[in-house]
Structure formats: structure tokens, C-alpha cells
Amino acid sequence: MDVRIFTEPQQGASYADLLAVATATEDLGFDGFFRSDHYLRMGEGDGLPGPTDAWTTLAGLARDTRRIRLGTLVSPVTFRPPGILAIQVAQVDEMSGGRVELGLGAGWFEAEHTAYGIPYPEKRIGRLEEQLEVVTGLWGTPVGERYSHAGQHYTLTDSPALPKPVQASPLDPARAGVPIIVGGHGPKRTPAMAARYAAEFNLAFPELADVEPKLERVRAACRDIGRDPASLVMSVALVSCVGRDDAEVDRRAAAIGRDPIEVRSVGLAGTPSAVVDRIGALAELGVSRVYFQVLDLHDLDQLELIAHEVLPQLG
Structure with a gap:
């Protein structure tokens, strides 16, 4: 079982805060550090010191971490x-030595768009499908060739399709690419996109x-589409x-402002043995990767507890 740490910096965090969590993540033996990509706090509070851009943050962490x-x-x-x-x-992938993954979604939080002047189209799933096609098409275009795309939402003409990621595409090792994560609860289009483009399918906060x-x-x-389902990581x-x-x-x-009874029923919550049991139940359903959503970025003791009492029992 791969175990990763997942943060929500829009709730209020500086780069120094995120670096401290990422450093602990690395030192304690977790597989990865991931973050949300949002520009506005959700719920009550002032969100100080303000939002951090996801890919700017990851560029810094690419240089400040090693594994x-x-x-x-x-x-x-x-x-x-x-x-x-x-x-x-692709640039952050090169900066990290080939350790980057791209989770891509349609977007849903309208308030952050209006707060920062970002257009928020009513229909976005089609844009997601087309972005997946374009991003993977750019990375997969052989060096020296050009990439063009004429779609409903995006047009690219004679792009040199550079730079390339350091990694090879998990779906086609002969081409460049990074692992793509597609997630969501949609019954048809989301599974189809995951099957076609993704190395990983993620369910965020599902009921067991x-x-x-x-x-x-x-x-x-x-x-x-003739793909082996076992080739897709389920998380x-x-x-x-x-x-x-x-x-x-x-x-x-x-x-973190959560009811103790509620969080035990829906989360990776409780004593270490209870959390190990919950992860075991997920593993029986075919899940091979879990993300611990850490909302209190200053509580590094919780990361140490998970590393010392949970990880060794997962094999």
C-alpha cells in the first residue's frame, strides 16, 4: 500500500509551512506529498497568509526534496x-528529477474564480477531456515534430511541443509524459477519461x-477499450x-473543526489499529494507494504517529 500526504494550503499556509510538512513526509518514509490547487479558503476564517499557487509551490519543493x-x-x-x-x-518534472504527477479536474469552486477574475464556464467536463488530450499530445509528440489541435475549446497550431517531461509516459513508455491522476464520482465520462488517459484513478472522500x-x-x-484494469492504480x-x-x-x-464521531465514520481516523483496519478494508476492494488529508499543517506529531504506528503494519 502506497501512503501519501495530501494538504489543503488554501485554508492558510505559507511556503515555509508546506516545506515543513513535505520535509517530514520525506523523512518519515511516506511515498508522496500532494496538495490541492485552490486560491480561496473554504469555510470560516481569514485564510492568512493567503493562497499559494500549486505549481509554484511544487517547483520549490522539487528543489527542496529528493525522494x-x-x-x-x-x-x-x-x-x-x-x-x-x-x-x-514538464519543467517541474525536470526540476524534481522525474518525480511529478498531474492530477487534473474540471474545477468546481466558483467563488475562487470570481474572487481572482478567473473565467468560470458553466460546462467544464468537455474542457477536461480536451485538456487531457492536448497535454498528453504535447508531451507525446516526438522531438523535432510539431503538434496541432483544433477542438471545441482549444486550438494549437504548429507547436514545437517543448519542453518534455523527464519521465516516460506510464501508458506508452516510448513517449514522454508524467503519471496523470483522474478522479471523480461521475458514472460514465469520468471512468472513460481515467481509462484512456490516467495512470491513477482517485476517489476523494467516498463512503466506504x-x-x-x-x-x-x-x-x-x-x-x-481493451486496457488491463490492473494497469490503473486505484486510490x-x-x-x-x-x-x-x-x-x-x-x-x-x-x-480541524470536525465532529469526532463523524470523522471516525468517514475518514482515516481513530487509533492506529483502527486506521490500519480501515486501510485493510480498502485494500480488499482493490485500493492500492491512500492519501491522508492533513488539515492541521502544524501538527507534525500526527505524521510521526502515522509513520511509526501505521506504516509498519501495511507491509
Whole structure:
């Protein structure tokens, strides 16, 4: 089981805060450090010191870390045209020595768009499909050739399709590319996009009972296009609230503004043994990667607890 740390910096974090968590993530043996891509705090609070740009942050972490995987869960297609996104991700991949992954989504938080003057089209799933095609097309174009695309939302003409990522595409090792993460709860288009473009399918904050049927839809979409479903990593992201005893779990739940009973029912929450059991149940459903959503970025003791008491039991 791969175990990654997932953060929500729009709630209020500086680069120094994120670097401290990423450094602990690396030192403690986790597989990766991922962050959301948002520009506005959700819920109450002032969000100080303000938002940090996801790919600017990851560029810094690419130079300030050495081992862990780095990426977004997920970058909205509304924030960046696909040509610019392909350049950004390829550059950060080179800066990291080939450790970057791109989670890409349609975008959903209208308030952050209006707050910063970012257009928010009513229909976005079609843009996501087209961005996946363009980004992978740019990376996969052989050096010396040109890439053109004429679509409903984007037009690229005679692009040199540079720079290239350091990594080879997981779907076609003869071409450049980074692992792409597609996630969501849609019944048809999302599974189809994951089957066609993704190295990983992610379910964010699912009910346990929903995991198996939603993963099966993605496996079916793979079979429909002749892809081996086993070639697609299945992952979940769940809120983290781990404590040595019930009192510590309750304290951590209060610190992130969550009800202790509720967070135990829906998250990776409870004592280490309870969390190991929850991960084991997910593994039986075919999940091979979990993301601990860490909301209190100053509580590095929780990361140490997970590393010392949970990771060794996962094999």
C-alpha cells in the first residue's frame, strides 16, 4: 500500500509551512506529498497568509526534496490553458528529477474564480477531456515534430511541443509524459477519461460502501477499450485524524473543526489499529494507494504517529 500526504494550503499556509510538512513526509518514509490547487479558503476564517499557487509551490519543493513524489489533487482546467500547463508540469518534472504527477479536474469552486477574475464556464467536463488530450499530445509528440489541435475549446497550431517531461509516459513508455491522476464520482465520462488517459484513478472522500461499485465502473471502462484494469492504480483520499487514544483523536478533530464521531465514520481516523483496519478494508476492494488529508499543517506529531504506528503494519 502506497501512503501519501495530501494538504489543503488554501485554508492558510505559507511556503515555509508546506516545506515543513513535505520535509517530514520525506523523512518519515511516506511515498508522496500532494496538495490541492485552490486560491480561496473554504469555510470560516481569514485564510492568512493567503493562497499559494500549486505549481509554484511544487517547483520549490522539487528543489527542496529528493525522494517523494509530488503533485496536485487536482489542478482545475479553468486555471491554466493546456499548453501552459504542459510547460509548467514538464519543467517541474525536470526540476524534481522525474518525480511529478498531474492530477487534473474540471474545477468546481466558483467563488475562487470570481474572487481572482478567473473565467468560470458553466460546462467544464468537455474542457477536461480536451485538456487531457492536448497535454498528453504535447508531451507525446516526438522531438523535432510539431503538434496541432483544433477542438471545441482549444486550438494549437504548429507547436514545437517543448519542453518534455523527464519521465516516460506510464501508458506508452516510448513517449514522454508524467503519471496523470483522474478522479471523480461521475458514472460514465469520468471512468472513460481515467481509462484512456490516467495512470491513477482517485476517489476523494467516498463512503466506504460506494468504493467498490465506483471502482468497478472504472475497471469496466478499461475493459471497454481493451486496457488491463490492473494497469490503473486505484486510490482514495480521506481526512486524517489519528491519535494514540480516543482523547487525542477528539482533540485533533476539534482542531480541524470536525465532529469526532463523524470523522471516525468517514475518514482515516481513530487509533492506529483502527486506521490500519480501515486501510485493510480498502485494500480488499482493490485500493492500492491512500492519501491522508492533513488539515492541521502544524501538527507534525500526527505524521510521526502515522509513520511509526501505521506504516509498519501495511507491509
